[in-house]
Amino acid sequence: MSFLNPKIDENEFLYRAIKKSIPNQWDIEKNRPSSALFKDSKGVSVDRDGNRNKREIVTSFLERFGLTELKAIVNIRAGHCYEKDCSILYRPLDDNPFHAEIHNGNGKVELTKGQARFLAKNCTIVEQYDL
Amino acid sequence: MIEKSYFTPSEPIFNPFIVKANTSSKVSSLWQMRVKNRIAYNYSSTFTSIPQKYIVEEKRKSINLQKLKDLEKLEYNWNGNGAEPFTTEVLNNANYIYHNIIREPKIFPTGRKSIQFEYEKNNGDYLEFEIFHDRIEVYMEVSEEEKEITIPLINVVKKVNEVINEFFES
Numbered sequence: 250m251s252f253l254n255p256k257i258d259e260n261e262f263l264y265r266a267i268k269k270s271i272p273n274q275w276d277i278e279k280n281r282p283s284s285a286l287f288k289d290s291k292g293v294s295v296d297r298d299g300n301r302n303k304r305e306i307v308t309s310f311l312e313r314f315g316l317t318e319l320k321a322i323v324n325i326r327a328g329h330c331y332e333k334d335c336s337i338l339y340r341p342l343d344d345n346p347f348h349a350e351i352h353n354g355n356g357k358v359e360l361t362k363g364q365a366r367f368l369a370k371n372c373t374i375v376e377q378y379d380l
Numbered sequence: 381m382i383e384k385s386y387f388t389p390s391e392p393i394f395n396p397f398i399v400k401a402n403t404s405s406k407v408s409s410l411w412q413m414r415v416k417n418r419i420a421y422n423y424s425s426t427f428t429s430i431p432q433k434y435i436v437e438e439k440r441k442s443i444n445l446q447k448l449k450d451l452e453k454l455e456y457n458w459n460g461n462g463a464e465p466f467t468t469e470v471l472n473n474a475n476y477i478y479h480n481i482i483r484e485p486k487i488f489p490t491g492r493k494s495i496q497f498e499y500e501k502n503n504g505d506y507l508e509f510e511i512f513h514d515r516i517e518v519y520m521e522v523s524e525e526e527k528e529i530t531i532p533l534i535n536v537v538k539k540v541n542e543v544i545n546e547f548f549e550s
Contacts, residue, residue, distance in 0.1 A: 270458040272447040274488050276498075283498060284508070289491035294461045314460065359492055362519035363526050366506065 252346065253299050255339045259328035263295040263337065263349065264375065266310050269320040282323060282372065287365035292350035292358045297339070298324075299347045307376055313345070320379060323372040333364045440484040447487045448475055454489060463491040469513035470495060473533065477511060480537040483544055485509070499547065507547045509540060518543055522550055 257263075267275055267282060274286040287293050298306060310322055330337055336354040341347070351368075352358050360368070451474070454465055466489070474495040478487070485497035490510065494517075497509040506521040516531040520543075531539045 266460060268458065268460045270454060270489075271450050272454075272487070272489060274459070274490075276486060276488075278486065279500070283486070283488040283496065285488035285490040285496045288494070288496070288510075289459070289461055289463070290493065291461055291491070318460075362508065362510065362517070362528060363521075366508075366519070366521065 253297060253339065257297060257327050257337045257339060257349065259326070259331055261327045262298045262324045263327055263330070263351065264298065264306050264310070264322055264324045265293065265295045266314055266322050267320040268314065269318055269379065273320050275320050281374070282369050284362070284365040284369040287360050287368045290359055292352050293360065295349050295351060296345065296347040297349050303375060316378065321374060322376045324375050325368055325372040329368065329371045333367045335360065335364055437484045440486065444478065444484060444487050448478060451489055451495060459491050461491055464493060466493065466495065467513055470511060473513065474511050477509070477536065477540055481544060482541050483548070499544070505547070507543070516540065520547060522547070
């Protein structure tokens, strides 16, 4: 199912969940994600906002992952990804029509270290669950 | 207080590099450096309050030792995006490097079969080592300039420590 514009506007926000694995990708000293969060051989899996409000988006993550499994939810403006030449591919799933992936933008899936670091520095914490 | 194990070699793990490194003078100089730091620590804790940086290092060390153990236990899909467990080679490399580097890093797992060691200064300068099964990739941001190099596993400790020294002395 696909009902959103495949081209993602620079002002749209992309949401990413951080699972509460032990260890995880959260930098407790800086209270923000490490760039390791944006290093994924399958592409960086995110949810587009798709004109939903934050509460709807957070609820959607909680329903899929469960409160006890989540460390935090962060978001990043699509414009920040484009600024570092990343590409954002709209890849809706059967159970998640808002799913997208951030890729390198150079025909490769994995982000460069500079891209990953930039996204980690510029993302915003939406929810944090284990303070 | 720093426990004794800080100055004794770590428990041996099966890695041919360890055998080589433990018999070299390079490791000896590493221990000398740590002992030197210890003397400075003792001096300062005797005559002044304990410097904040030693407290941070000790706290990180305790967290890191646990993290290295926990990394071995991560199962398939630990990140919710189908990440694989870490291979023995990657875990051995991370353990070997951790136990032979001159400063406590921050340690994180990535979703691309690598383990990341990070350092960041108060001014935002940043250094990371991404440890794979066959190489170490280094990324550095100093005064907003980016630099990347790849270090092969031969003489890896010497090179990693040189990069750390260069970063903190710059």
